[in-house]
Amino acid sequence: MTATATAAVIAPAAEAAPALRDTRPLRLITCGSVDDGKSTLIGRLLWDTKAVKEDQAAALNRDSGKQNDLGLPDFALLLDGLQAEREQGITIDVAYRYFATDKRSFIVADTPGHEQYTRNMATGASTADLAVLLVDARAGILEQTRRHATIATLMGIKQFVLAINKIDLINYDKARFDELALEFKEIALSLGVKQVTAIPVSALKGENVVYDGKASMPWYEGPTLVEVLELATVRSAQTVGFRLPVQRVSRPGESFRGYQGTVAGGAVKPGDSVVILPSGMVANVKQIVTFDLVRNAAVAGDAITLVLDRQVDVARGDMIATIDAQPQVGLAFDAQLVALQPGGIEPGKRYWLKSGSRRQRVTVQPSSLLDLKSGKWNRHDGALPMNAIGKVHLSFDEAAIFDAYELNRTTGAFILIDPDTNNTVAGGMIAGKRGDVGGLNNEAERVILSLPADLADKILASGILSERRDEVDIRRTNPGRAAELLGELDS
Amino acid sequence: MHISEFDAHTQDKQAKPPLDPHLKALENEAIHIFREVAAEFERPVMLYSIGKDSSVLLHLARKAFYPGRIPFPLLHVDTGWKFPEMIAFRDEMAKRFDLDLVVHTNPRGAKENISPFTHGSALHTDIMKTEALRQALDAGQYDAAFGGARRDEEASRAKERIYSFRTPDHKWDPRNQRPELWNVYNGMIRRGESVRAFPLSNWTEVDIWRYIQAENIPLPPLYYAAKRKFVERDGMLMWAEDKRFEALPGEQVQEDYIRFRTLGCWPLTGAIRSHATTLDDVIAELEIATVSERQGRAIDRDQAGSMEKKKREGYF
Numbered sequence: 001m002t003a004t005a006t007a008a009v010i011a012p013a014a015e016a017a018p019a020l021r022d023t024r025p026l027r028l029i030t031c032g033s034v035d036d037g038k039s040t041l042i043g044r045l046l047w048d049t050k051a052v053k054e055d056q057a058a059a060l061n062r063d064s065g066k067q068n069d070l071g072l073p074d075f076a077l078l079l080d081g082l083q084a085e086r087e088q089g090i091t092i093d094v095a096y097r098y099f100a101t102d103k104r105s106f107i108v109a110d111t112p113g114h115e116q117y118t119r120n121m122a123t124g125a126s127t128a129d130l131a132v133l134l135v136d137a138r139a140g141i142l143e144q145t146r147r148h149a150t151i152a153t154l155m156g157i158k159q160f161v162l163a164i165n166k167i168d169l170i171n172y173d174k175a176r177f178d179e180l181a182l183e184f185k186e187i188a189l190s191l192g193v194k195q196v197t198a199i200p201v202s203a204l205k206g207e208n209v210v211y212d213g214k215a216s217m218p219w220y221e222g223p224t225l226v227e228v229l230e231l232a233t234v235r236s237a238q239t240v241g242f243r244l245p246v247q248r249v250s251r252p253g254e255s256f257r258g259y260q261g262t263v264a265g266g267a268v269k270p271g272d273s274v275v276i277l278p279s280g281m282v283a284n285v286k287q288i289v290t291f292d293l294v295r296n297a298a299v300a301g302d303a304i305t306l307v308l309d310r311q312v313d314v315a316r317g318d319m320i321a322t323i324d325a326q327p328q329v330g331l332a333f334d335a336q337l338v339a340l341q342p343g344g345i346e347p348g349k350r351y352w353l354k355s356g357s358r359r360q361r362v363t364v365q366p367s368s369l370l371d372l373k374s375g376k377w378n379r380h381d382g383a384l385p386m387n388a389i390g391k392v393h394l395s396f397d398e399a400a401i402f403d404a405y406e407l408n409r410t411t412g413a414f415i416l417i418d419p420d421t422n423n424t425v426a427g428g429m430i431a432g433k434r435g436d437v438g439g440l441n442n443e444a445e446r447v448i449l450s451l452p453a454d455l456a457d458k459i460l461a462s463g464i465l466s467e468r469r470d471e472v473d474i475r476r477t478n479p480g481r482a483a484e485l486l487g488e489l490d491s
Numbered sequence: 492m493h494i495s496e497f498d499a500h501t502q503d504k505q506a507k508p509p510l511d512p513h514l515k516a517l518e519n520e521a522i523h524i525f526r527e528v529a530a531e532f533e534r535p536v537m538l539y540s541i542g543k544d545s546s547v548l549l550h551l552a553r554k555a556f557y558p559g560r561i562p563f564p565l566l567h568v569d570t571g572w573k574f575p576e577m578i579a580f581r582d583e584m585a586k587r588f589d590l591d592l593v594v595h596t597n598p599r600g601a602k603e604n605i606s607p608f609t610h611g612s613a614l615h616t617d618i619m620k621t622e623a624l625r626q627a628l629d630a631g632q633y634d635a636a637f638g639g640a641r642r643d644e645e646a647s648r649a650k651e652r653i654y655s656f657r658t659p660d661h662k663w664d665p666r667n668q669r670p671e672l673w674n675v676y677n678g679m680i681r682r683g684e685s686v687r688a689f690p691l692s693n694w695t696e697v698d699i700w701r702y703i704q705a706e707n708i709p710l711p712p713l714y715y716a717a718k719r720k721f722v723e724r725d726g727m728l729m730w731a732e733d734k735r736f737e738a739l740p741g742e743q744v745q746e747d748y749i750r751f752r753t754l755g756c757w758p759l760t761g762a763i764r765s766h767a768t769t770l771d772d773v774i775a776e777l778e779i780a781t782v783s784e785r786q787g788r789a790i791d792r793d794q795a796g797s798m799e800k801k802k803r804e805g806y807f
Contacts, residue, residue, distance in 0.1 A: 024516040025693075051643075093668065095649040096642045098695045105513055107693055119670060126672040247523070248530040252559035260555075262523045262674075291554035292507075303522035303555070316530050340670045354675055357527065413673045422679040427672040 024234050024301075029109045029124040029157070031148035032134025037165045041134060041203035042097060042110055045226070048210035051099035094124045101210075103230045118151060118372075118387035122338040122427050125155035126413070130232045132161045132225070133184075137170045137200075141183050147372045149184075153191040154336060154370075154389065154429070156409050160188055160196045161228050167200040167217070168207070174219045190375070197228050240407050241325035242266035242274070245356030246318045250305055258289055258305035259314055264356065264410040265403070266322060268306070269297040273323045276314050278399040282323065283308040317358040319401045319411070327403045327411055332434035333394045335414075336405075337364070337384060341425045343418070345384040345392075351425070353394070355414035360400065364416070365393040384426075393434060405429035432474060448489070450482040507707070514702050518551065521690035523674060524653060525555035525637070528688045529562055531678035532635035535688075536628070539565040539592070541577045542754040543710055544639035544691060546584075547699055550708050551690060552637075553588060564591035566627055566636075570619035571596060572607060572756035574730070580711040593631065597623035606735075607758040615756070625661050628685065635678075635686045643695045647799035653692050659683035663803050700774050714773065716750040716765040727761035 032038040046052045097108040109124030111117065125131065131152040135145055149160065162184045170176055181198035188196045199208050200220055207213030208224045223231075243265040250258040268274070272285045287307040288295045298304045306320060314320070321327055339345045345364055353362040369380035370389040377391065384390040394400070405412030416426040451459070453476065477485075510518065528535055537552060539545050552561045567581060585592040597605075600618045607615040628636060642649045652668055654676045669677055680686060691699075703710065720731045722742045730736075731744050736758075738744055749762040750773075767773045 024512045093650045093665070096693070097649065098643045098693070100695070100697070105695075105698075123670045123672050127674070247526040250556065250559050256558060258558070260526050262519060289558065291557040301516065301519055303519045303526070305557070352679065354677065356675070357530065410673065413675060415672055415675045415677060417677055417679055422677070422681065424669045424671070424677045427670070 023104045025105045025107050026130065026229055026232050026234055027107045027109070027128045028130040028132060028229065028232075029111060029121070029128040029152065030132045030134065031111065031121060031152065032132075032163075032165075033144070035139075036134040036136045037203045038110075038134050041132075041163065041165060041201070041209065042108065044203045044206055044209045045108070046097060046099050048206055049099040049101055049226070051097075094120050101226060101230060106229060117148075118338065118389070119340045121148065121151050122155055122340070125152050125157055126427060128152075128155075128157055129234050130159040130161065130229070131157045132163055134163045134165055135180065135184075137164050137166050137173075137176060137180070140180055141187070143373060145184070146187055146375070149187055149191060149193075150370075150372055150375055151338075151389070153193055154338075156405060156429070158193055158195060159232055160193055161225065162196065162198040163201045163203075163225060164198060165201045165203050167213075168202040168205055172200070172217045172219075174217075177220075197222065199223070199225055199228070201225065235409060240265050240327070240403050240411075241322035242268045242272070242320075243322075243327065243403070243408065243411050244268070244304075244306060244320040245358065245411070246314055246316055246320060247357045248316055249314060256307075257311075258307050259320060260303075260305045261320075261357065262303045263298050263300050265300050265408050266325075267297060267299045268322075274308070274320050275323045275326060276312055277319045277321060277327065277401050278329050279313065279318070281312045283310050283312050285309070317360075319356070319358070327401050327408075328433040329399050329401050330433045331396045331399060333396075333400060333402055334431040334434050335392055335394055335428045336431060337366075337390050337392050337416070337426045337428045339384040339386050339388045339390070339426050341418070341423055342386050343421075343425065344386055344388070345390070345416070345426055347381065347383060350419065352417040352419055353396075353400075353414050353428075354417060355400075355402065356411060358401065359417075361397050362400075362416070363395045365395070366390045367393060391431070392428075394428075402430040402433070404432050434473070448486070450486060507705075510702075510705055514698065514705060517694055517698055518554070518702070520674070520693060521548075521551045522555040524676070524688060524690040525552055527676055528635050528637065528654075528678070528686070529556070531676075532686070534631065534633045535563040535635040535637065536593070536631055536633040537561075537563060537565045537637040538624075538639070539567050539581070540639070540754075541567065541573070541581050541711060542639075543699055543703060543714060544641065546708050546710055547694075547702055548637065548639040548691060549584065549588070549590075550706060560589065561591075564593050564631070566593045566595065566631070566633075568620060568623045568627060569594050569596045570615070570623070570756050571601060572615075572619070572758060574711070574713055574754065574757050575733075576711050576713055577754060580709075584709070593627070595623060595627035595630070597626060607756060608735075608737075612759050615759075619756075628661065633685065634680065635688055637688050637690060639691050640689050641691050641694050641696075641699075651689065651692065653689055654678060655687040655689065656680070657685045657687060659685075661685070663687075665799065665803070697774075697777060700770075700777055704770050704774060711754060713751045713754055715769070716748045716767050716772075718746055719749050719762070720744055720746050721749055721762055728763065730757045730760075730762060733757060 030038060030042060095110045097110055099106050109128055111120040111124040133145055133148055135141055162181065164177055164180050167177065177200045184198060185196050199222060200217055201208045202213065203209060207216055210224065210226045212224050213220065244261045245264055246259045247261045250260050268285055268288065270285050270287060273282060274285060275282050285306060286309040288298050289305040289307060319327065337345060347365050348363060350361055350363055352359055366381055366384050368377040368391045369384065370377055380390060403411040412430040414428045415424050416428065418425045537548065539549065556562055584590065597619055600623065605615055605618050640648055640651065642651060647665065650665060652671045654671065655663065656669055657663060678686060721728050722731050722738060722744055724742065728749060747764060748766050750765045750767060751760055751762050754760060765776060767776050
């Protein structure tokens, strides 16, 4: 045996009453590169919240013999978990980190800054509620920062923290901080993100990460990074109604038939009327069964077993939804895709699409491609290469069931699987059901309106429109782009 | 349900307050993964190693399929060097919860008397754990295997997927993992390939203990302090009550209050001195602990990148 470490002695406990946390864990993504000090920032978060234990730090020092000026371990070694990464000094893949404060616990998706960043960022951002964008105070906002912000926004993140790192290296210059904060806020606003907090940080010295930096930066009165994270919101009740994608049917005996799944939106209680999609059959909720007790309500996020009041045909892949606000059911949808594999996404190829528990065949036709440099969408009907973000049309053989991603991040999300390799080749977000534009009813004349968003919302909520929702195509954009598009039609 | 010695350390089951939202979220996620794998794969199996993480995993599996039975067997890879209290606990749980329990020991290793003492921890782990696991998975033709690994345990685990793809010879290729977005898992495999599924990926050690406390989950008594015989060897407190234990020259068998933070083969699992005899004591100790739980595990320390290497070869 080769055991070498010293015997661990844990002192008997004084009194450490565990504080009951009243919030769910916050999932966040960190964007930035090694040069910006990302490893140091994450290492600092783990170190100052005591998520790294002494023996782990000792192992780091033993492996490298390296320490930085402050006598801290080399955090990059702690974070680069794979042998190839340590050997090559690069980060390959998304890694997940865990730390907690008295108030909340956190799950960090730590993504590499350079290599394959679009693919990895999309993966990390898919579950995140907040993005920490890291910049080097000396270098300022780079093209990379704008790209990261664009991808995070596309993936549905609505809260940003701009961590302006290495503030100590510019002598805690307030004017420079203000300038960068303003510059970034304008970028965020152009992406439609209003919740932005800029923080002057020295990850190396631990200023404004977990502990404040008042000694060096008396001029900064805002929160530390951890304080912002503690107060950030977790996307909870989605705006659409009750959704239960059925994972499996439970039939332990003749007398019991329950539908098991995780509530993907809204809430449900016994007595509620529900519809089973795609069949359209209707039933009432009889019981919500869980291991602990029969419950009188379930909300988004709960893993439940639902019992209905009548015999209906329900299978895995079906969706049980509220009758008043149903998801869209159809054979054609528009979506945005991130291509994740070297083979890209080929137009006309048949892929497997999986959303929730539903897996079905789909054909993909790209229509435009995002230029991450300018933020503009360019017309594009060829293949989408790896790391490309494109808009596509999806065509199904059998009815598909979705909400717009903007309305529900679960029922609006999907992955594509290549049937040749079984690999996951794309992540996608539903924009909406594709109407009959250019379809069967193409003899009818059509009208394009450009409306203020609030007026459009009122019209969308009206009965006249909802009855013929299938025939309407809707896109949201800014006034400039709308004018541009209408201008194209005139010319 | 009868009460046994395994319940003695938990509080009475009377007033159980609702789970705090943090644990509830983790529980919901784990149940979702259990159901998804059970629905997508033909022959799932759950690795059951008797420790605290396995105990939580078992509890979550019961919840996920309630009111039905757990729709897959549990597999215990027995190296022959587990603590006797672990085996007693395992059999008690199988009886109590009506589990399909499969126990496998590598016949080659048993025949050759592979021992961590004479053959070293690396070879022992390789033959009695990794090779044995591959044998058992092949024999059962399992296409999905649940494990209780957590991403916070070790650096290479931080990059592990929730559905972790394995080749027909059980290899893990960390550089070529399938991207995993949202909670949409890709369960498509060819015949012979398999997936390891990790419902506890996002749990930390503290979460595990808090959940055990909140849910009154029974545990092997080894987690609680008691007077036990041991020696100090290579800086590790080694349990010395097995008849195969032999003291080295100059070693003094001591008896004092000790307990274990993780459970495995007794010659490879270091104890800590502790007086924590209840769950509350254990959690209180944990909150002020300054070393990680795997610190007592000899196999992690054999070499840098040790866990990654074992995982690539098919270890959990």
